[in-house]
Amino acid sequence: MESKFKLQTLIRPNIAAMQPYSSARDEFKEFDKEMVFLDANENPFGKGLNRYPDPNQSSLKKSFSKVRGVPSAQILLGNGSDEVLDLIFRAFCEPNVDTIITLPPTYGMYKVLANLNAIENREVLLRKDFQIDTQEVLNAQTANTKLLFVCSPNNPTGTVFNEEDIKELLCNFNGLVVIDEAYIDFSASESWVSKLSMYPNLIVTQTLSKAFGMAGIRLGVCYASVEIISVLNKIKPPYNVNALTQQRALEQLGKHSEIDSQIRFLKEQRGVLSKALLQLKCIEEIVPSEANFLLVKVDDATKRYQQLIEKGIVVRNRSNQPLCENTLRFTIGTETENKILIETLKTL
Numbered sequence: 001m002e003s004k005f006k007l008q009t010l011i012r013p014n015i016a017a018m019q020p021y022s023s024a025r026d027e028f029k030e031f032d033k034e035m036v037f038l039d040a041n042e043n044p045f046g047k048g049l050n051r052y053p054d055p056n057q058s059s060l061k062k063s064f065s066k067v068r069g070v071p072s073a074q075i076l077l078g079n080g081s082d083e084v085l086d087l088i089f090r091a092f093c094e095p096n097v098d099t100i101i102t103l104p105p106t107y108g109m110y111k112v113l114a115n116l117n118a119i120e121n122r123e124v125l126l127r128k129d130f131q132i133d134t135q136e137v138l139n140a141q142t143a144n145t146k147l148l149f150v151c152s153p154n155n156p157t158g159t160v161f162n163e164e165d166i167k168e169l170l171c172n173f174n175g176l177v178v179i180d181e182a183y184i185d186f187s188a189s190e191s192w193v194s195k196l197s198m199y200p201n202l203i204v205t206q207t208l209s210k211a212f213g214m215a216g217i218r219l220g221v222c223y224a225s226v227e228i229i230s231v232l233n234k235i236k237p238p239y240n241v242n243a244l245t246q247q248r249a250l251e252q253l254g255k256h257s258e259i260d261s262q263i264r265f266l267k268e269q270r271g272v273l274s275k276a277l278l279q280l281k282c283i284e285e286i287v288p289s290e291a292n293f294l295l296v297k298v299d300d301a302t303k304r305y306q307q308l309i310e311k312g313i314v315v316r317n318r319s320n321q322p323l324c325e326n327t328l329r330f331t332i333g334t335e336t337e338n339k340i341l342i343e344t345l346k347t348l
């Protein structure tokens with residue numbers, strides 16, 4: 001499997017040929033030194049934010065490297081996962097020529113990015129048990145299929161895909177397999193980052209938006225081979241992660257015990273909420289979740305959604321997604337918020 005994989009054949013020709021922008025901060029890298037900086041046309045007056053941020057985010061990558069056990073050269077950071085995913089499209093998918101495969105019901109952003117980049121999105125529905133029909137996926141690929149998006153734990157189902165199925169895809173898919181692990185820290189399964197050295201076509205994306213509680217700072221993380229990361233680094237905007245985001249992310253990554261206890265609490269509440277929901281008449285089924293939300297089948301999703309809005313509770317109606325008729329997605333909140341949800345549902 002590794003012998004037949006050649007990254008060079010997947011990179012868009014214009015990207016392979018281009019020279020990256022060389023910023024002032026690329027040319028002179030030793031930032032922390034006390035130097036007279038007259039190279040970047042910055043305003044010399046300021047309170048710490050007058051300077052451009054580190055384009056390579058070296059300190060922050062070191063911290064991710066420690067937390068996840070992946071060398072810095074195999075990490076790319078972006079302005080949310082959204083930017084990371086967009087960079088992957090732009091590096092490998094030729095507009096109006098190449099195709100990708102997604103596995104609905106899943107995260108909506110893959111399809112939006114495919115449309116944005118003029119890439120055909122081939123959809124292979126999950127099976128009824130929300131697992132992957134691997135044979136269908138392999139049948140759907142053509143000579144121009146560049147990317148396969150596997151969201152695990154999956155949004156909006158909360159389910160994790162079988163390890164053996166993902167391995168089969170990693171071994172037999174001709175393009176890159178992007179495993180979106182936005183919810184991995186709520187899961188009992190191990191992250192695929194530990195298998196990066198085994199699969200040269202594997203890309204893992206993560207985010208600070210969910211378990212790390214930092215959706216507001218916009219920080220997405222991409223782990224892949226040195227070769228893949230170099231291509232993405234070449235095309236990223238030079239200062240794509242701003243100084244405030246880098247500072248706050250560094251602080252947050254240091255707060256292991258706080259984050260861990262929040263994750264433990266949310267997982268516990270997931271069980272508590274699930275149990276309480278099952279007692280209610282309007283709830284028909286709950287999909288077993290390894291994320292910080294529950295996909296719940298109700299009697300009439302549109303009606304219940306509207307009733308909850310009227311009572312001041314906003315949930316997500318996922319009914320228009322395939323295999324998700326009459327479902328609502330509830331994010332796990334604080335203990336009080338979860339109680340309010342249950343008490344309100346009881347009154348409907």
Ligand SMILES: *Cc1c(COP(=O)(O)O)cnc(C)c1O
Binds near residue numbers: 107207
């Ligand atoms: C929430 C979420 C993300 C996070 O995106 P950011 O741009 O990093 O906030 C990524 N993937 C999935 C599947 C998500 O649900």
